[in-house]
Amino acid sequence: MKAAVWHGVKDIRVEEAELKALKNNEVTVRVAWAGICGSDLHEYQEGPVFVPVNAPDELTGEIAPLTMGHEFAGVIEAVGKDVTKYKVGDRVVVNPTLTHGIKHEDVDIYDGFSFIGLHGDGGFATFANAPEANIYKLPETLSLQDGALVEPTAVAVQAVKEADMKFGDTVAVFGAGPIGLLTIIAAKAAGASKILVFDLSDYRLGKAKELGATHIFNSGQVNPSEAVRNEVPDGVDVTFEVAGVGPTFKSSIDVTKARGTVVIVSIFARPIEWNPMMLTNTGVKVTSTIAYSPTTFQQTVDLMGTGQLKPQGIVTSQIKLDNIVEGGFEALTNDKTQAKILVELSGEM
Template sequence: MKAAVWHGVKDIRVEDVELRALREDEVKVKVAWAGICGSDLHEYQEGPVFIPVDQKADLTKEIAPLTMGHEFAGVIEEVGSMVTNYKVGDRVVINPTLTYRKKHEDLDRYDGFNFIGLHGDGGFATYANVPESNVHRLADNLTLQDGALVEPMAVAVQAVKDAGVTLGDSVAVFGAGPIGLLTVIAAKASGASKVIVLDLSDDRLEKAKELGATHIINSGKEDPVQAVRAIVPDGVDVSFEVAGVAPTFKQAIDVTKARGNMMIISIFARPIEWNPIHLTNTGVNVLSSIVYTPTMFQRTIDAMSTGQLNPQGIITSQIKLDEIVEKGFEALTNDKNQSKILVELSGVK
């Protein structure tokens, strides 16, 4: 079968690979659509960040080169002998997080933490074998394209919950990439009254406005801290760092009110220099959120099904698997008009 395989920095190859044998607790999914994530882009541009290269990953027992892709949905084509909750023909979306599953689920997401598509073979392929425990049934009124958006939407939903956004809150989002845009959607759905988005790209800022941002600020054209404080003089209730660079990390703290929360969602591929006295002087709480619980993943599907969450607006391109480097990773690297690019596998909707 065809698959997009990571071999190294700027070295992703679409090649023929053999799907490993299906295990008794797994389902074989014929992939319909898969999204390119910011984490995938980090691996392409400057990896390895998560991808195991020196030794096998703890939970998957796999090592590079491996098939990428962790935002995907498809149709079950085969079930293992121990699978009880799913059958051939079921439309499903994959929760790609793998943990030891020994703790309360809110803590479990920090226990082990391997990722289908980063620590082991994923969904940029014709087929993917995944554990039954990582499969969620897709609501009947959602398309398989919608299914490819569940995973990144769940990241934003979990982060907004963890940050404590409530009715009437003011929010600042630093970074209008896909997760930043989805954070706008999740914050609005949670009742935020002011959602201020900051980015260097006017095109991305306009997209943020389309998706619900009440204010947009180009950080390259005006001082971001002064601009936010002009809107909310005492500082926002919650800020989200979704850019993953030192300047926005510090600015997100500076725009947040005393005892407010600054939430880190972004992946910092490299260390930054920062003095914690910044917090001592401002009284801001710095929080972080990684992925989501299985419950929050399911709630994201449910909220998309009822129309409470509508992430479809972040899709900017649909491409074929053979085009994934040039029209996928390179386009996301060079074209700031791009947000979420979906890769067509079977193309079933």
């Protein structure tokens, strides 16, 4: 089968790959659509971040080179002999997070996690295997293309839950990339009264406005703290840091009210320097999230299925697998008008 395989930094190759033998507790998914994630882009630009290169991953048993892609949906092609909940032909989306599964789901992922498509073979391929426990049926109201948006939307839903948001809260979002845009959508659905968004790209800011931001600012042209306090004098209730660089981390604390909350949603490619007195002097609380619980993933499927969450507006391009490097990874690196790029595999809807 054809697959997009990570070999190293700036070295993703579309090549023939062999699907690993199906385990008894797994299903084989005929992949229809898959999204390129910011995590994938990090691996392309400066990896390995998550990809195992020195030893096989503890949970997947796999090591690079491996097939990327962890935001994907498709149709079940085959089932292992111990699978009971699904059958061939079911339309499904894959939750790519693998854990030890021995603690409550609220902390399970922090006991050690791996991702299908980052720590082991994933969905940028004709077929992909996944454990039954990681499979979720798609409601009839969602297309398979919509299914490829469930995973990143679940990240945003989990971030909003981590913030303990309340109706009427004011929100700031730093970074209007795909996860930032989805966080705007999730915060709006959760009842935010004002959503102030900062980014360096005017195009992405326009997209943020289209998807629910009430105020947009080019952070290269304004002082974020002043901009926020002109609208919310005491600072916002919740800030989401979705850019992953030192200046936006510090600004996230600066714009948040005393005893407010900053949620780190981004992946920081390198360490940053900051003074913890920024928290001591303000009472601002900082928390973070890496992914989502199984409950949050199911809730995301349900909320998208009923139309309460509509992430489809973040899609800016659809490309073929053969074009995933130039039309996908390079486009996301160089073209700030791109947000979410979907890769067509079977193309089924």
